[in-house]
Amino acid sequence: MARNIMSVFGPNGRAAGAESAAAASPEAAPAVTAPSQCAPLALMTLGKTLVFKGEISADEDLVLFGRVEGSINHTGSVTIALGGVVTGNVYARSITIRGTVEGDVEATESATVAPSAVLNGDIVAPRVSIVDGAEFNGCVKMPPRASAESKKVPVKVTAPAAAPESKAPISEQDAARVLGGGDR
Amino acid sequence: MDSSDKPKDDGSVLGPTLRFKGELTAGEDLLIEGQIIGTIKHSRRLTIGKQGHVKAQIEGHIVSIAGTVEGDVQAQTSVAVMETGRLSGDIRAPSVSIVDGADFSGNVIMDTSKRARGAGRDTDKR
Numbered sequence: 001m002a003r004n005i006m007s008v009f010g011p012n013g014r015a016a017g018a019e020s021a022a023a024a025s026p027e028a029a030p031a032v033t034a035p036s037q038c039a040p041l042a043l044m045t046l047g048k049t050l051v052f053k054g055e056i057s058a059d060e061d062l063v064l065f066g067r068v069e070g071s072i073n074h075t076g077s078v079t080i081a082l083g084g085v086v087t088g089n090v091y092a093r094s095i096t097i098r099g100t101v102e103g104d105v106e107a108t109e110s111a112t113v114a115p116s117a118v119l120n121g122d123i124v125a126p127r128v129s130i131v132d133g134a135e136f137n138g139c140v141k142m143p144p145r146a147s148a149e150s151k152k153v154p155v156k157v158t159a160p161a162a163a164p165e166s167k168a169p170i171s172e173q174d175a176a177r178v179l180g181g182g183d184r
Numbered sequence: 185m186d187s188s189d190k191p192k193d194d195g196s197v198l199g200p201t202l203r204f205k206g207e208l209t210a211g212e213d214l215l216i217e218g219q220i221i222g223t224i225k226h227s228r229r230l231t232i233g234k235q236g237h238v239k240a241q242i243e244g245h246i247v248s249i250a251g252t253v254e255g256d257v258q259a260q261t262s263v264a265v266m267e268t269g270r271l272s273g274d275i276r277a278p279s280v281s282i283v284d285g286a287d288f289s290g291n292v293i294m295d296t297s298k299r300a301r302g303a304g305r306d307t308d309k310r
Contacts, residue, residue, distance in 0.1 A: 047196040054206010060199040
């Protein structure tokens with residue numbers, strides 16, 4: 001199973017590709033993608049014989065077939081594949097669970113628990129889906145989505161707010177604010 | 185990237201953004217481009233890629249180093265330090281190759297008969 005995936009991601013095994021692709025469509029791509037659907041993205045596959053005891057952190061999208069005893073701190077999307085086992089907490093932008101997780105799961109964007117999954121622990125994510133068939137014992141907390149999108153709000157606010165003020169001569173501070181906001 | 189690293193057709197790649205602290209065991213070919221601190225126990229071919237940075241005790245079957253390793257390396261078959269490799273630590277293997285250009289400081293212990301020789305010199309078990 002892992003080998004099939006490997007051959008898929010072999011040709012484009014570049015981290016930069018993954019990051020730019022992910023950055024281009026951060027919201028258009030919900031993390032519900034199956035490993036096979038991830039083909040256009042470069043991703044990192046941790047095969048089923050791998051056992052990590054300790055703390056992992058990474059930015060590249062990650063598909064785990066192996067076993068992790070410890071926590072995962074990730075800034076991209078993490079998929080615990082069928083057969084993958086995590087004993088510990090998982091933090092990531094988006095998390096898909098098809099395997100087994102004993103621990104809490106915290107996603108800044110979304111968390112998906114697939115039918116084959118076993119999850120014993122809590123979920124914290126603004127978007128959560130638990131598919132019929134999944135085994136889940138724990139509680140779900142949904143923080144307000146505003147926190148996830150807080151970076152974009154100021155941009156929208158500052159630009160229109162600056163417009164009415166522009167009747168008066170634009171001060172340097174206003175200009176800086178508009179330009180600074182526009183840069184984001 | 186696709187210069188000398190064979191294991192990626194068949195095995196796992198730990199990408200350059202990966203950081204791991206702890207104990208890693210694996211039974212498949214592995215290419216490490218990330219940062220690992222701790223110990224690695226491996227039963228097949230292990231490659232530390234050019235971007236790889238490992239501060240660990242490594243036990244493997246076939247180990248080739250194109251990145252940076254701080255720690256002792258023990259292999260059942262062979263250890264190769266590539267041109268881009270930097271290793272500070274001891275090598276213990278029946279077959280060792282160090283390519284011209286490699287940066288290596290440490291001892292080489294070749295266990296041509298049996299691999300458990302020289303254990304008295306080193307504090308680690310085995």
